[in-house]
Amino acid sequence: MTAADAFSRKKSNTEARSVRILTFKIDDRDVSAREDETILAVARQNNIYIPTLCHLDGLSERGACRLCIVEIKGSPKLVPACVTRGREGIEVITNSERIADYRRKILELIFTERNHVCSVCVSNGHCELQQLAVNLGMTHVHYDYLYPRLAIDASHERFSLDHDRCVLCLRCVRVCDEIEGAHTWDVMKRGINSRVITDLNQPWGSSSTCTGCGKCVQVCPTGALSEKGKSVAEMVKRRQFLPYLQLMRGVDRE
Amino acid sequence: MTLSLEELQQIARIEKDRREGFQHRIKICVAAGCLSCQSATLKEAMEKEVSRRGMENWVDVKGVGCLGLCTAGPLVFVEPDGILYQGVKVSDAGPIIESLGAEPIDALHCSTDLPFFARQHKVVLENCGRIDPERIEDYIAEGGYYALYQALRNMTPREVIQEITRGGLRGRGGAGYPTGLKWTTVAKAVNATKYVICNADEGDPGAFMDRSVLESDPHRVLEGMAIAAYAVGAAQGFIYVRAEYPLAVKRLRTAIAHAERLGVLGNGIFNTRFRFDVRVRLGAGAFVCGEETALMASIEGRLGKPRPRPPYPAEYGLWGCPTLINNVETFANVAPIIRNGGAWFAGIGTETSKGTKVFALAGRVNHTGLIEVPMGTMLRDIVFEIGGGIPRGGRFKAVQTGGPSGGCIPEQYLDMPVDYESLAEAGSIMGSGGMIIMDESSCMVDVAKFFMEFCMSESCGKCVPCRVGTTQLYHLLCKITSGAAQPSDLDKIEELCDLVKNTALCGLGQTAPNPVMSTLHYFRDEYTAHIEDKVCPAKACKMQPAKEVV
Ligand SMILES: Cc1cc2nc3c(=O)[nH]c(=O)nc-3n(C[C@H](O)[C@H](O)[C@H](O)COP(=O)(O)O)c2cc1C
Ligand code: FES
Numbered sequence: 001m002t003a004a005d006a007f008s009r010k011k012s013n014t015e016a017r018s019v020r021i022l023t024f025k026i027d028d029r030d031v032s033a034r035e036d037e038t039i040l041a042v043a044r045q046n047n048i049y050i051p052t053l054c055h056l057d058g059l060s061e062r063g064a065c066r067l068c069i070v071e072i073k074g075s076p077k078l079v080p081a082c083v084t085r086g087r088e089g090i091e092v093i094t095n096s097e098r099i100a101d102y103r104r105k106i107l108e109l110i111f112t113e114r115n116h117v118c119s120v121c122v123s124n125g126h127c128e129l130q131q132l133a134v135n136l137g138m139t140h141v142h143y144d145y146l147y148p149r150l151a152i153d154a155s156h157e158r159f160s161l162d163h164d165r166c167v168l169c170l171r172c173v174r175v176c177d178e179i180e181g182a183h184t185w186d187v188m189k190r191g192i193n194s195r196v197i198t199d200l201n202q203p204w205g206s207s208s209t210c211t212g213c214g215k216c217v218q219v220c221p222t223g224a225l226s227e228k229g230k231s232v233a234e235m236v237k238r239r240q241f242l243p244y245l246q247l248m249r250g251v252d253r254e
Numbered sequence: 255m256t257l258s259l260e261e262l263q264q265i266a267r268i269e270k271d272r273r274e275g276f277q278h279r280i281k282i283c284v285a286a287g288c289l290s291c292q293s294a295t296l297k298e299a300m301e302k303e304v305s306r307r308g309m310e311n312w313v314d315v316k317g318v319g320c321l322g323l324c325t326a327g328p329l330v331f332v333e334p335d336g337i338l339y340q341g342v343k344v345s346d347a348g349p350i351i352e353s354l355g356a357e358p359i360d361a362l363h364c365s366t367d368l369p370f371f372a373r374q375h376k377v378v379l380e381n382c383g384r385i386d387p388e389r390i391e392d393y394i395a396e397g398g399y400y401a402l403y404q405a406l407r408n409m410t411p412r413e414v415i416q417e418i419t420r421g422g423l424r425g426r427g428g429a430g431y432p433t434g435l436k437w438t439t440v441a442k443a444v445n446a447t448k449y450v451i452c453n454a455d456e457g458d459p460g461a462f463m464d465r466s467v468l469e470s471d472p473h474r475v476l477e478g479m480a481i482a483a484y485a486v487g488a489a490q491g492f493i494y495v496r497a498e499y500p501l502a503v504k505r506l507r508t509a510i511a512h513a514e515r516l517g518v519l520g521n522g523i524f525n526t527r528f529r530f531d532v533r534v535r536l537g538a539g540a541f542v543c544g545e546e547t548a549l550m551a552s553i554e555g556r557l558g559k560p561r562p563r564p565p566y567p568a569e570y571g572l573w574g575c576p577t578l579i580n581n582v583e584t585f586a587n588v589a590p591i592i593r594n595g596g597a598w599f600a601g602i603g604t605e606t607s608k609g610t611k612v613f614a615l616a617g618r619v620n621h622t623g624l625i626e627v628p629m630g631t632m633l634r635d636i637v638f639e640i641g642g643g644i645p646r647g648g649r650f651k652a653v654q655t656g657g658p659s660g661g662c663i664p665e666q667y668l669d670m671p672v673d674y675e676s677l678a679e680a681g682s683i684m685g686s687g688g689m690i691i692m693d694e695s696s697c698m699v700d701v702a703k704f705f706m707e708f709c710m711s712e713s714c715g716k717c718v719p720c721r722v723g724t725t726q727l728y729h730l731l732c733k734i735t736s737g738a739a740q741p742s743d744l745d746k747i748e749e750l751c752d753l754v755k756n757t758a759l760c761g762l763g764q765t766a767p768n769p770v771m772s773t774l775h776y777f778r779d780e781y782t783a784h785i786e787d788k789v790c791p792a793k794a795c796k797m798q799p800a801k802e803v804v
Contacts, residue, residue: 063562064717066757078756083562105753109722143726143746168715187557187715190540192725194715 025091033086040068040081043094050094051103051132053110054169055082056219058245060178065110065169067103067132070094078102100136107132108141113192114148115164116222122235123223129167146192153198155205158228159217161196166224168194172216179245184210196224215241256525257517259403262394265516269395276314278354279333283383284317285469286462286501287324287623292344293317296328299347307351319470321383323370324623331383332358340364369639370621375602377610378586379626382470387505390512393473399518401592405481406526409592414485415441418588420596422608427453427544427581428659428685429761430607430674436578439568440486443576448488450479451553451572451579454495454502455537455544458657459708461688463612464582466624468495468502471586472509476519476532478585481592483530486578491532494549496539506534541658541712545760546579548714559714560760581686583612603629607673607684617654617690620645630671633663637691648693652776656685658705658712659765661772662698681772683765697794698777699784702770703731709766720763723754727770734781737788737797744781748774 020035026043033042038061043050053065063083070081073091078099086092093099110116110129118124132138150163173185173196184207188197198204217225218237226235273279282288282297300315321329326340330350339350339362346362353359366372376382385392393399405414419434440448452475456464468475479491495503510532513519521529535553537543543558550572552558571577587609591599600608607629613636615622620642627636637643637650644650652662661682663670670676674684692701710724730747733739751767751774758764774781783791790797 062716063759066717066719066759069757080562080759102753102757105749106718106757109718109726112726113718113722143750144729146722146725146729168721189715190542191711191713191715191721194721 022086022088024086024089027092027094031086036085038082039070039079039084039086039092042086043081043092048094049135050081051135052082053128053132053167053221054171056171056174056242058179058242059171059174059219062170062174065167066106069099069102071096071099104136104138107136107138108143110167111138111141112143112145114146114150114166117164120232121165121223122226122230122232123165123237124233126233126236127223128221153204154228155203156207156210156212156228157205158212159204159214160226160228161198161204162224162226163195164224165222166196167222168196169221170196171219171221172196172225175215175219180211180213180215182209182211182213185216256522258525259407262399262403265391266395266397269391273314273395275311277312278335279314279316280350281316281318281321281331281333281383283319283321283327283329283331285320285382285466287320288327288329289501291327293328296330296342296344296347299344300330300351303347303351309351313351313354316386317388318384319382319387320379320466320624322374322379322623322625323364323621325621326364329364329383336366338364338366368621368642370623370625370642373631373635373640374626375610375628376626377590377599377602378467378474378583378612379470379624380590381474382466382624385471387470387472388508390473390509390516393471397593398473398589399477401589402477402480402484402518403524405484405592406524406528411441411485411487414481414592417596418485418591421587421591421599422596422603423584423587423591423599424607424674425581426583426587426611426686428656428683430684433580433584436568436580437482437485439566440488440576440578443569445576447490447573447575448486449572449575449577450483450486450488450491451546451549451567451577452479452491452493452582452585453544453546453549453579454493454499454582455541455549456496456499456582456686457539457541457544457712458659458686458688459705460614460616460690461657461686462614463624463687465499465502467582467586467612468499469505472502472505473513474589475506475582475585476509476513478588479532480519480523480530481588482578482580482585484528486576488578489529489531491530492535492553492572493532494535494537494543494553496543497536498539503534503536510534540714541708542714542760542762545762547760549579550577559716560762562759583687604671604673606675611672611684611687613687613689615641615689615691618644618648618693618696619691627672629673632668633670633672634668636672636689637668641691644691644693648695651692651694651696652698654682654690654692654701654769655688656683656765656768657688658708659683659761659768660685660688661768662692662701662776663772664776681775682768695792695794697735697790697792698773698780699731699734699790700792700794702773703728703735705769706731706766709762713762713766714760717757717759717763719754720758720760720766723750723758724763724766726750727754727767731770734784735790735795735797737784737795739785741785744774744785 023032051067061083063080068081069078071093153161176185177183198207330339330342337358423433424430545560548558548560567577612626706728710728713720715721755767
């Protein structure tokens with residue numbers, strides 16, 4: 001759980017009796033929101049599209065992929081919608097030319113970082129990263145690919161991990177820690193050398209903490225975590241369990 | 255045990271009498287710079303020479319903190335004659351003792367009339383090189399812990415904050431945030447538990463200001479923290495020091511133990527109900543752990559990675575409690591402000607930047623070392639007067655301030671006053687106080703590449719723009735310095751700088767493009783020379799020969 005998330009939860013628990021309701025604007029539309037709701041949540045309620053990658057309903061927020069950045073009128077600073085709460089009277093702009101341009105470039109950077117070769121990927125056609133490229137109109141990548149040499153961990157009897165497809169959203173780390181309670185996943189190293197690991201960087205198959213629940217696989221936005229036996233384009237993620245988990249965590253109270 | 259004012263004054267008196275008892279006092283710098291040229295053995299040799307001659311009762315030999323002119327170490331200062339010796343070897347110990355009270359040794363003599371010394375104004379470093387950092391009595395003799403007494407006994411927390419605000423002190427950790435305002439915010443936060451943190455992670459390459467303060471005068475920082483804790487209502491403090499500073503850590507621990515024993519830390523300080531404990535926490539040397547949210551995560555025992563702000567530490571800090579976090583030098587300014595009043599402090603410096611600033615002078619300048627000057631001192635004075643100009647008749651090219659978050663300031667700004675606003679206008683930042691002077695032999699693209707490599711390898715890897723953006727920028731800069739770049743690469747660099755600056759999660763990423771942007775702004779021709787003519791004007795980069803066009 002991130003500190004920011006704990007913060008919002010603490011607030012919502014103690015102030016459940018008297019939550020202030022705000023009104024503000026998103027893309028010229030008047031919206032109302034509880035003061036503890038993020039701009040992203042309010043936008044979604046109003047069917048306003050804001051792209052996200054690291055965010056997943058039911059998990060704590062990281063504010064790390066930066067795809068959900070929005071503008072607030074009168075401020076030069078861009079803010080991530082997934083961790084920023086609304087304020088009375090502000091005007092949020094979710095899709096200016098400037099934001100669209102930044103989002104496309106951020107997405108391009110993700111594509112250059114690892115080896116995202118859709119045509120041979122188990123998740124082809126069911127991949128959030130691929131879908132984002134379509135949604136954001138990213139037609140090509142104009143930065144150099146970094147082509148890192150990365151390994152595959154296929155030591156688990158039912159799942160496999162392909163670092164080539166990992167975008168470091170850390171949904172696997174969060175779901176395993178926050179929902180399953182196993183904390184098998186974590187990250188090692190830093191910067192461009194960051195890698196998700198199981199236990200203390202031991203092969204997944206030899207992990208003594210992994211319960212084999214497979215939640216990490218289902219929340220993974222790309223083909224980085226997949227079920228064994230799936231071939232190209234066959235890996236469809238099943239997220240039906242997430243609404244229950246949200247109920248369990250008391251995040252979505254509507 | 256609590257201490258009374260009389261006891262505090264008595265300690266000061268006894269210590270002063272003790273000093274007066276000596277005819278000669280020899281101060282040997284045992285801060286990191288001089289220590290690295292064997293000043294510890296020099297101190298032993300000096301002590302041996304004194305005892306061999308049976309002069310212990312009238313010659314005092316003590317190790318002190320940084321004397322400033324680190325290039326010329328080991329430095330030895332003889333009082334009361336006020337003679338400074340430079341480059342002192344172990345074999346010089348005997349002759350120096352012999353010369354006491356007679357003519358100083360010419361060969362070793364270093365004039366203290368040099369602008370390097372004369373042009374400085376010491377507030378933060380007032381005790382550096384004067385007191386023994388491992389003896390609390392020495393600090394007390396210089397008026398130490400009197401400000402804490404004054405704050406606790408004669409001022410309300412609000413009055414303390416007002417005094418700091420009146421002084422106009424701004425954070426020395428980089429961004430220059432008004433300290434009084436930060437304290438007010440934490441003071442106003444409602445919570446039973448609050449914390450005070452001293453940020454001593456000092457990770458900028460070439461910076462050693464905080465280190466010198468901690469190694470030379472650790473009690474000053476403790477006193478500042480205690481006053482801050484009283485002002486904001488905290489009872490627990492942490493000092494987050496990087497483990498690469500073992501001497502600072504050792505001296506801090508000694509200082510804390512002495513302060514606790516005397517009762518200026520702990521329960522019921524100066525017979526009030528105020529309680530304050532300080533603990534030292536070690537960082538493992540990740541630059542990003544200097545960022546406040548990452549630093550707090552690290553203290554909590556979690557991965558040292560930043561999180562989005564707000565919530566700010568003042569509201570939601572260490573373990574979710576309101577937390578005041580300030581830099582070492584910020585805290586070091588607190589006791590003098592309380593002692594002399596905010597108006598006194600506001601009288602030093604410029605309209606918007608009050609007080610003094612410590613800089614670590616490095617690079618192509620004759621006198622490298624630690625200096626403290628009033629805010630608003632002209633850059634030219636720092637480089638040519640205090641720094642003594644460029645060695646071997648070289649030509650000044652630029653000065654880099656603010657480390658990896660800062661920029662390069664070219665010659666046309668030499669007559670600029672050094673304060674927060676002017677530096678920002680020139681495209682750099684004050685930062686923590688690193689100042690690297692460069693002459694014609696430095697290639698500005700190479701400099702930008704150096705800092706980008708630093709940011710790339712220090713990026714925590716959490717957000718995409720910083721993690722991948724700095725890597726891409728580094729690769730593009732490598733292409734330029736190796737002669738493989740095309741004109742379009744420059745566009746990509748500018749684009750990426752803008753992207754990373756505006757979309758990264760924390761200050762590391764948001765400021766990482768600064769060295770590139772400022773060198774591109776002032777030295778664009780150097781970039782184009784690399785790209786189009788495949789030559790490095792400073793002859794610093796190894797370029798591939800230009801491809802023959804058929
Ligand atoms: C990447 C990064 C590194 C930092 N490193 C330091 C540091 O080494 N020392 C420091 O005092 N502040 C550092 N800071 C600034 C702190 O986050 C914080 O603003 C500062 O400690 C506040 O103290 P002040 O108000 O006294 O300046 C760093 C910030 C960033 C973004
Ligand atoms: S979804 Fe908000 S930063 Fe990733």
